[in-house]
Amino acid sequence: MTDSVKYVLDETRIPKSWYNLQADLPKPLPPVLHPGTHKPVGPDDLAPLFPMDLILQEVTQEREIPIPEPVRDVYRQWRPSPLYRARRLEKALGTPARIYYKYEGVSPSGSHKPNTAVPQAFYNKQAGVKKLTTETGAGQWGSSLAFAGAVFGLAVDVYMVRVSYDQKPYRRALMETYGARCVPSPSNETQSGRAILAQRNDHPGSLGIAISEAVEMAAQREDTKYALGSVLNHVLLHQTVVGQEAMAQMEMANDYPDVIVGCTGGGSNFAGIVFPFLGAQLRGGKKVRIVAVEPAACPSLTRGKYAFDFGDTGHLTPLVKMHTLGSTFTPPGFHAGGLRYHGMAPMVSHIKELGLIEAVAYHQTKCFDAGVMFARSEGILPAPEANHAVKGAIEEALKCKEEGVSRAILFNLCGHGHFDMQAYMDYFAGRLTDQEYDEAELAMALAGLPSVKEAA
Amino acid sequence: MTDSVKYVLDETRIPKSWYNLQADLPKPLPPVLHPGTHKPVGPDDLAPLFPMDLILQEVTQEREIPIPEPVRDVYRQWRPSPLYRARRLEKALGTPARIYYKYEGVSPSGSHKPNTAVPQAFYNKQAGVKKLTTETGAGQWGSSLAFAGAVFGLAVDVYMVRVSYDQKPYRRALMETYGARCVPSPSNETQSGRAILAQRNDHPGSLGIAISEAVEMAAQREDTKYALGSVLNHVLLHQTVVGQEAMAQMEMANDYPDVIVGCTGGGSNFAGIVFPFLGAQLRGGKKVRIVAVEPAACPSLTRGKYAFDFGDTGHLTPLVKMHTLGSTFTPPGFHAGGLRYHGMAPMVSHIKELGLIEAVAYHQTKCFDAGVMFARSEGILPAPEANHAVKGAIEEALKCKEEGVSRAILFNLCGHGHFDMQAYMDYFAGRLTDQEYDEAELAMALAGLPSVKEAA
Numbered sequence: 043m044t045d046s047v048k049y050v051l052d053e054t055r056i057p058k059s060w061y062n063l064q065a066d067l068p069k070p071l072p073p074v075l076h077p078g079t080h081k082p083v084g085p086d087d088l089a090p091l092f093p094m095d096l097i098l099q100e101v102t103q104e105r106e107i108p109i110p111e112p113v114r115d116v117y118r119q120w121r122p123s124p125l126y127r128a129r130r131l132e133k134a135l136g137t138p139a140r141i142y143y144k145y146e147g148v149s150p151s152g153s154h155k156p157n158t159a160v161p162q163a164f165y166n167k168q169a170g171v172k173k174l175t176t177e178t179g180a181g182q183w184g185s186s187l188a189f190a191g192a193v194f195g196l197a198v199d200v201y202m203v204r205v206s207y208d209q210k211p212y213r214r215a216l217m218e219t220y221g222a223r224c225v226p227s228p229s230n231e232t233q234s235g236r237a238i239l240a241q242r243n244d245h246p247g248s249l250g251i252a253i254s255e256a257v258e259m260a261a262q263r264e265d266t267k268y269a270l271g272s273v274l275n276h277v278l279l280h281q282t283v284v285g286q287e288a289m290a291q292m293e294m295a296n297d298y299p300d301v302i303v304g305c306t307g308g309g310s311n312f313a314g315i316v317f318p319f320l321g322a323q324l325r326g327g328k329k330v331r332i333v334a335v336e337p338a339a340c341p342s343l344t345r346g347k348y349a350f351d352f353g354d355t356g357h358l359t360p361l362v363k364m365h366t367l368g369s370t371f372t373p374p375g376f377h378a379g380g381l382r383y384h385g386m387a388p389m390v391s392h393i394k395e396l397g398l399i400e401a402v403a404y405h406q407t408k409c410f411d412a413g414v415m416f417a418r419s420e421g422i423l424p425a426p427e428a429n430h431a432v433k434g435a436i437e438e439a440l441k442c443k444e445e446g447v448s449r450a451i452l453f454n455l456c457g458h459g460h461f462d463m464q465a466y467m468d469y470f471a472g473r474l475t476d477q478e479y480d481e482a483e484l485a486m487a488l489a490g491l492p493s494v495k496e497a498a
Numbered sequence: 499m500t501d502s503v504k505y506v507l508d509e510t511r512i513p514k515s516w517y518n519l520q521a522d523l524p525k526p527l528p529p530v531l532h533p534g535t536h537k538p539v540g541p542d543d544l545a546p547l548f549p550m551d552l553i554l555q556e557v558t559q560e561r562e563i564p565i566p567e568p569v570r571d572v573y574r575q576w577r578p579s580p581l582y583r584a585r586r587l588e589k590a591l592g593t594p595a596r597i598y599y600k601y602e603g604v605s606p607s608g609s610h611k612p613n614t615a616v617p618q619a620f621y622n623k624q625a626g627v628k629k630l631t632t633e634t635g636a637g638q639w640g641s642s643l644a645f646a647g648a649v650f651g652l653a654v655d656v657y658m659v660r661v662s663y664d665q666k667p668y669r670r671a672l673m674e675t676y677g678a679r680c681v682p683s684p685s686n687e688t689q690s691g692r693a694i695l696a697q698r699n700d701h702p703g704s705l706g707i708a709i710s711e712a713v714e715m716a717a718q719r720e721d722t723k724y725a726l727g728s729v730l731n732h733v734l735l736h737q738t739v740v741g742q743e744a745m746a747q748m749e750m751a752n753d754y755p756d757v758i759v760g761c762t763g764g765g766s767n768f769a770g771i772v773f774p775f776l777g778a779q780l781r782g783g784k785k786v787r788i789v790a791v792e793p794a795a796c797p798s799l800t801r802g803k804y805a806f807d808f809g810d811t812g813h814l815t816p817l818v819k820m821h822t823l824g825s826t827f828t829p830p831g832f833h834a835g836g837l838r839y840h841g842m843a844p845m846v847s848h849i850k851e852l853g854l855i856e857a858v859a860y861h862q863t864k865c866f867d868a869g870v871m872f873a874r875s876e877g878i879l880p881a882p883e884a885n886h887a888v889k890g891a892i893e894e895a896l897k898c899k900e901e902g903v904s905r906a907i908l909f910n911l912c913g914h915g916h917f918d919m920q921a922y923m924d925y926f927a928g929r930l931t932d933q934e935y936d937e938a939e940l941a942m943a944l945a946g947l948p949s950v951k952e953a954a
Binding site: 047048050052053118119126130148150151152189192193211212215216218219220221414417418419420421422423458460461463464466467470 | 574674875879
């Protein structure tokens with residue numbers, strides 16, 4: 043037996059509810075603070091940006107949040123996603139490990155992002171919203187929201203980091219095919235954008251700036267709201283369909299993970315695969331080692347400070363407690379654009395502080411080595427972001443080989459790399475380098491964190 | 499109910515055999531002729547190019563050809579592929595038609611091509627072959643054979659039409675990621691290539707030239723064989739997994755197609771979806787209307803001559819009877835590179851002559867209109883080749899609307915367009931035009947067909 047085995051659930055097994063880790067946390071999440079008063083924000087503070095259903099999902103302590111049927115109907119196009127046993131990769135590594143991967147690249151836009159784009163579009167449509175604004179870096183999130191907007195009949199304006207807009211015209215073309223409007227950020231459409239352009243007319247943009255622009259546009263209009271593709275609790279909540287399906291599929295395989303590996307940028311694909319397993323553990327189930335893999339050039343979990351910070355560069359968002367490199371930190375331009383964010387999802391940061399997960403950082407060339415090995419063995423070409431998870435899983439499998447033990451390793455292959463071929467071309471041409479962030483810039487960004495006195 | 503419904507078979511339902519239409523044909527296929535003697539070729543004539551298992555599959559009259567287990571094991575990664583009911587597209591069209599599509603873009607390389615690349619690599623490996631040579635136009639076939647070579651440990655040399663090599667660097671990067679060697683054709687590696695380059699040093703290449711190069715290289719070496727991605731009987735045979743699964747899935751949907759639509763270049767994806775249904779009809783089952791959709795700029799079925807012709811430009815192949823525009827005909831450079839071939843699969847041509855199928859031709863801008871409408875409704879971005887099938891299906895659905903009748907329309911969405919985004923960008927920028935072939939060139943190419951006296 044030399045090949046992959048696929049574990050497929052039929053569509054009746056699409057989860058009927060999202061799993062909320064908040065219900066099982068040994069210690070509650072810190073509150074989200076108003077940037078002016080430093081008091082906890084209430085639902086009304088967020089109402090200009092999000093529909094009430096999503097605001098309530100942000101704070102609920104209920105364990106199970108029912109998935110509306112129209113959302114499950116759209117999920118049915120690609121869910122349940124397959125879980126694979128990577129037998130050919132195991133053989134190539136000569137490892138006794140049992141490697142499993144959940145594959146989210148089967149969605150229309152090619153990643154896990156539609157898992158939350160679809161319900162976000164649905165709840166906004168229900169609330170009478172006409173247009174959504176958002177930001178995108180690599181374009182995975184923007185194209186997913188564009189798809190969801192097309193399904194529910196919402197206009198979508200995507201502020202795309204200018205350097206990506208110029209370098210990734212194909213992602214932009216995909217968004218436009220779905221009918222979205224794509225604007226290079228910083229733009230002249232917003233105050234935040236104009237302020238940046240006044241300083242530097244050819245500014246390459248950043249995710250933090252694009253968030254400011256999208257938030258500003260949404261806050262100004264009654265019929266327009268904002269959608270975020272990661273970080274927030276409700277986004278992570280929606281992604282738990284991934285881990286819930288994986289639990290059922292591991293059961294089909296008659297196995298259970300000893301280790302779960304996920305890559306982390308904002309934290310949503312990681313949370314998606316991890317939270318259902320972690321919840322089971324917290325309720326007395328089997329303990330699982332959990333490893334977050336992040337880029338060494340933007341290492342929020344391994345080098346950031348756990349502190350209250352803004353989610354954007356323009357300081358329009360509330361303050362959230364997270365591992366952050368500082369909202370003014372600009373990561374080097376490595377290829378995994380989806381992992382180039384200064385902060386981390388508060389829930390992921392919280393469980394890291396509670397000692398429930400580990401984190402490790404790798405440079406991109408090692409991640410591409412792993413990704414190419416994976417593609418040659420398994421046939422699927424991973425996105426640069428997903429290559430970090432592949433690298434983490436291979437490291438775990440090699441540890442098994444060294445120790446001569448067989449462990450079950452599960453990782454989330456969060457998307458394909460079909461729109462990232464320039465990165466693979468650079469890799470084969472030897473043009474891919476490992477970029478280091480500027481230590482002085484990091485120190486300055488951390489020194490600039492807002493000073494928040496926390497209640498005991 | 500506004501969305502797609504997916505019909506999924508579990509992996510035990512991957513067909514156990516390929517279906518051979520030759521067993522049910524009312525009139526046998528014309529023989530393949532030796533280009534020198536014009537006598538039917540025997541297995542030994544083909545042995546320098548193909549392993550004996552594939553040569554026998556080329557001529558067998560058996561109805562069911564068992565699929566080797568190692569091939570089914572690899573198929574399991576993405577097969578059975580999903581069949582969808584296109585409810586959102588139906589709604590957008592306002593048609594009473596029931597539109598179903600089989601989606602082959604879920605394979606590792608993104609099209610139906612691995613269905614035959616995998617068994618071809620398997621049988622060659624079994625026969626002790628070390629290297630496969632092949633040609634590729636758009637790159638769908640080259641990347642599929644590269645994938646199959648990686649799985650079975652065979653070296654793969656791909657002669658890629660030079661204009662595509664230059665314009666589609668990402669497809670080339672995918673082949674290289676799988677470990678294949680990609681050579682722009684015409685090249686200096688072969689006599690056929692050097693002969694072309696001597697005439698014109700910057701020749702853009704063509705599929706016919708690339709075939710000559712790949713065939714020449716394979717014929718020279720004992721341990722090297724040639725693999726073709728369409729046209730031949732054994733290639734069409736391997737694709738029948740598509741139609742067999744679709745039959746089971748239509749049964750799950752409690753429906754049966756009134757019309758089947760497929761796009762045709764060499765004919766393999768068309769044959770894959772059509773032959774099992776046509777075979778059932780020929781054995782006394784329900785009659786199905788079958789529509790082949792081809793590009794108006796390379797219209798072999800609608801404008802070609804049914805005659806014996808070479809499969810390549812260098813005239814290294816045997817003569818096959820098919821609808822052909824002449825082996826010297828160079829189609830204009832439209833985007834559906836996989837449909838830019840002067841000939842047609844002999845089996846597809848044969849059933850066209852028998853009146854069992856219809857054919858229609860569309861220009862590319864209309865096909866892209868259809869593809870963008872499909873993407874906005876269904877979320878999947880079709881390859882330019884597949885847009886022809888989408889266009890054909892939409893035309894059938896609009897006929898239903900006009901007539902006020904509900905018919906079941908099934909089409910094969912043979913691949914995604916993730917590596918064809920330049921075509922979509924050109925479309926949105928208004929740079930996509932409908933190219934006409936040169937009537938004088940066609941007349942000359944047809945006049946140059948080999949003169950073959952057929953036995954009565």
